[in-house]
Amino acid sequence: MSQEPRIDVETKAQGIEGTLTTDQIQRIADALGRQGVWFATPPARDGRAPRADLVWDLVGDRPHEGHTATGRAAVHLAEGHTALARPLIIADGFNYGPSDLDALWLHLNAPYQNNVPGLLDQLRMMGFDVVLLGFDERHTHLQANAAVAVTCVLRAIEERRGDDPLVVGGVSMGGMITRYALARMESERLDHQTDKYFSYDTPHLGAWIPLVLQQLAYLHESIQPAADGPGQAALIRSPAAQQLLWAWVENETYSGPVTTASSLRTDFLDDLRRVGWFPMRPYKLGLANGIGNGTGPGLPPGTPVFDLRHDSLQLTARIQPDLGELQNVGTVRFGGPVWTSATSQVAAFDSAPGGTLDSWGRVADAMGLPIDDALRAGCFVPVVSAVALARDPFQWQPELYRDLSDLPKDETFLDAFCCDLANSAHGSVSPTLVEWFLEQLAGW
Template sequence: MAQAPRIDVETRAGTVRGSLTEEQAERITDALGQQGVWFAAPRPDAVKAPRPVHVWDLVGDQPHQGRTVTGRAAVHLAHGHAALTRPLIFADGFDYGPSDLDAMWSRFDAGAPGFLDRLRAMGIDVILLGFDERQTHIQANAAVAAACVRRAIQERRGDLPLVVGGVSLGGMITRYALARLESEGFDHQTDKYFSYDTPHLGAWIPLVLQQLAYLDESLRPPSGGPGQAELIRSPAAQQLLWGWVEGEDYSGPVTTASRLRTDFLDDLRRVGWFPMRPYKLGLANGAGDGAGPDLPPGTPVFDLHHDPLQLTARIQPDRGELESLGAVKFGAPVWTSATSGVPAFDGAPGGRLDFWGRVADAIGLPVQEGFRSSCFVPTVSAIALARDPLQWQADLYKNLADLPKDETFLDAFCCDTGNSAHGEVSQVLIDWLLEQLAGW
């Protein structure tokens, strides 16, 4: 029987904090560098975006756990349109804090002509959908997406159907929203659903980097703002991540460590898993040939020697039992972390994010360019391989060429030619999506 994926931590005195002297704690916080929300995307310095014709302030159409959240949508009409006619809703993805819709436009309309302008030239009205709390529960933001669908139907002239989707977690939010509306008997009038590098089966942030964020925060509690682990502990991260830990001292299973994830998957099944009416399209920033980036499992990325402190963090090992993941030593170890049965996610084919690079920059450590980024959304997740999200890791490196239709929950998908950055505007992907929408 395969080893259940888990993590095991050893400390001198039950907790890392209790295992350290004040001087040792100060040395670690000095070594880990500046404060801030780790893993959050840096805000762009400047963006260029056209003024939308309308901005809709949106309130979720129902509460989740007694709380209703808000968002907004920027409506950019197609060239020559005087009113909303052929709506395409494009939802923002996972990050910390409110969406920046101007930055989203700038990102997805790069080039000449850009993706969004090409849509408008095709007679498609683009509605960028953002959320005031991107890190909150998927179901809560799905209520904002449902409100946006209702508003688009109300404002639309004529009866042309909608296209609805999103990038990253935005694809999960809209997937849930459409499925929930169907389960409630509401006609969402959506003929096509698309997801752009969406973690249908789950996403990955290296476990050891999650632990270091918690460690730094426990030794240097935040004051006047969020801590380093704020994004990791957020509801969306817990629902999204295949492997999650609740703290630097946590030992136990990693796939079911958060009840929020298992409850969300149960909730998704309750509303139908996927919406049934729309033709479902998936785009993956990862390669489909099973080849990932060159990140040898177990390789040290950080190997900091700051006498007498030694701090080590490794690329995720490939399964095994009690495989070394990270350590903090002052001569003798005061904290060690090891995993068992966890696959080599870091080097899997998929949409990449520069997690290691961001942490290295925060710490002030040099890092080899090839180790700056690792897999965030495995390709098999972005194309919704027909697997249980809690049991799918054996297929991480699957070659998807000639994949049988019943092996994915989608109707059609496209992979990038290599492993590009998560959410990157790839010409291959954009051309494919525009072709899929051309007959709509």
Template sequence: MAQEPRIDVESKTSTVESSLAPEQIERIASVLGDPGVWFATPPVREGEAAEPDLVWELVADKPHRGLVATGRAHVHLVKGRTAPVRPLIFADGFNYGPSDLAGMWRHFNTPYEPGVPGLLDQLLEMGLDVILLGFDQRQAYVQANAAVAVTCLRRVLETRRGDTPLIVGGVGAGGMITRYALARMESEGVDHQTDKYFSYDTPHLGAWIPLVLQQLAYLHETIQPRPDGAGQAELIRSPAAQQLLWGWLPGTSYSGRVTDSSPLRKELLADLRRIGWFPMRPYKLGLANGSGEGRGPDLRPGTPVLDLGEGPLRLVARIQPDQGELRNVGAIGFGEPVWTSATSYVAAFDGAPGGTMDAFGRVADAMGLPIEDRFRGTCFVPSVSAIALARDPLTWPSELYTDLRQLQKDETFLDAYCCDSGNTPHGAVSRTLVEWFVDQLAGW
């Protein structure tokens, strides 16, 4: 029987801060810096963003846990059209706060090489009307934002000229939101008229943010609250993070299991199973920013990355160890440890093949600490998650390093998928992914 992945914290008192003197708290706070809400991706400001032909304000068709989510769509029509004819809905992903649809356009339309049109321009040239779907709370429940996606789908069907089927999907959490929306409509007997679904580096099995960095985010906001009230762990504690992270922690001092520590994740998985798991009608495409060759970034498990060993303060954060019992991932001390964190039976996620996020890099920059370039980015969406390996989302990590090039068809919940040529940042646009995606849509 497999052992339950867990984390164990040792502290002199019930909380880290209560075991520290005021001057020690001040020292830690000054070292951790203040990068705002940790792990939030900054908006893309460089480049031109096309003005949408239409802007739709959207309200969810039903509440989830009392939340009636809202959002909007930027509709970019093929030249000469006044309404969608061949619609492609592209949903935004997980982040803090409202979607920046102009920034989303800039990001996904950035040419992957000189002289080649960006992805969105290529789609328009193919005769596809591009509808960028955003949410006012990207960190809200998947089910709540899926209800916004349902409203968007209905709006498209109401305004579409002709009867050409839809293409619907999204990046990151946007792929989960649209997956849920389409499956929910099918379960309710509603014809969504979608023939193709796509997910762009979507964490179908779960995403990963280093557990020790989650702990440091909670610690920092506790000892140095932000004046604007937005804590450093605001994104970590959000509903979407609880639902989509494979390992999630509720606080710095938490000890216990990490895969089902939030009831919101179990609830989302149960809801997905209730409505059919995946939508059945569409042909399902998956794009993964990670490599499919089973090789991840060069990150040796257990290696210290952030190591402040000078002076009286000692603060260490390590690359996630590979399995084992009570493997140290972090420590804080003044002469002797006042807080240590260790994991048991947790796989070596940081170095797994997948779409990356510069989690350690951002924290190091905020702390003013040097960091080797190879340690900046760790796995965020494992390749096996992005291609929806046919596994239970709570028990799959033993196969993080699977070679996906010769995978049998029944080994994934998707109909076709493409992995990038290397491990690139989550949501990055590359020649490999764009050309494969465009080819999949050609002739449709």
């Protein structure tokens, strides 16, 4: 009986396209939908971001794997400030391509309560100079973008007037990047002058995108390659995705273990241990978009989300089943079986409490398929990952539904954390999280 989480794929030929006629290929391609990068989050466009007081062009302080990453920071000074005095750095999160710092402002400053200023406006009212840190390639190696974060921290120290300590962290992947950057600086005895680190729904133990949806993105590319630009699976195959996702597959025909499928993830975790795992000097805060009582979003494991049947074509994709052996997650048939996918010993991640992502809904929209609203979004960053439960990053899936209400202090790598009152959208602002975060900052 299999013990390590794995996936097994059966195909009738080396490549699925080898079993189909031109007409059949086109019909499956039409069913799988339009071109474009699947799972990439569209930028926020509701409103207009204020003009930054300062803009820094940033170059990583060192290359990683021969690549020197670049980025940019938008500095929004606190009310009454004419120069940088009390920097609070917020790093952008996981996505494809360059950061859009105006969109990041609009997202983080979105109204969450009537007649209450947004999070970033409140930070500026408290005297914090908000530094939004973006990256020119959000999808590249975390270590490369962490070098950009190091440059940003050093720039903030250099330009700061006075000696107020920094607050440094990020949303989603940005929390991992700044975690690594601060830990690396400590390991190299570089003074980051940061007394508070925060992560906002950051996948400290890993994130989740349904394996069957990863496979469908690859499948679309194999049947109908992108004419120009990135294909549907560009974000999935990116270095950042390989380093962040708890379970990953390299193509639509891969069979084997899913937690150790990418050497990039194992190498990154080894590198993180080498620099100290977490920065030790700052007080470490964690915000989780998931609820802390162990209650998930209510997606029944194994439920078909897509069950398209047209003539002899069948396309089925299921909510991740709970453990078991060779549990079917996807099927594409054209008369006889063409491609089937099954997982073994993979827990019901879609249904776990955590920050949600509408992965199922986005793929349904791309494919032009109807979908029950209740099935559009599933867990993306499990709450136990966002609160940095003190577990091996490869071995924590039995804890997915744990009640965190009375979590002992030594069960997390953070000093304090806050969970939302419901399983809210990954990275979204809510009264519970904003008020807790501001209270933590006001006490220093």
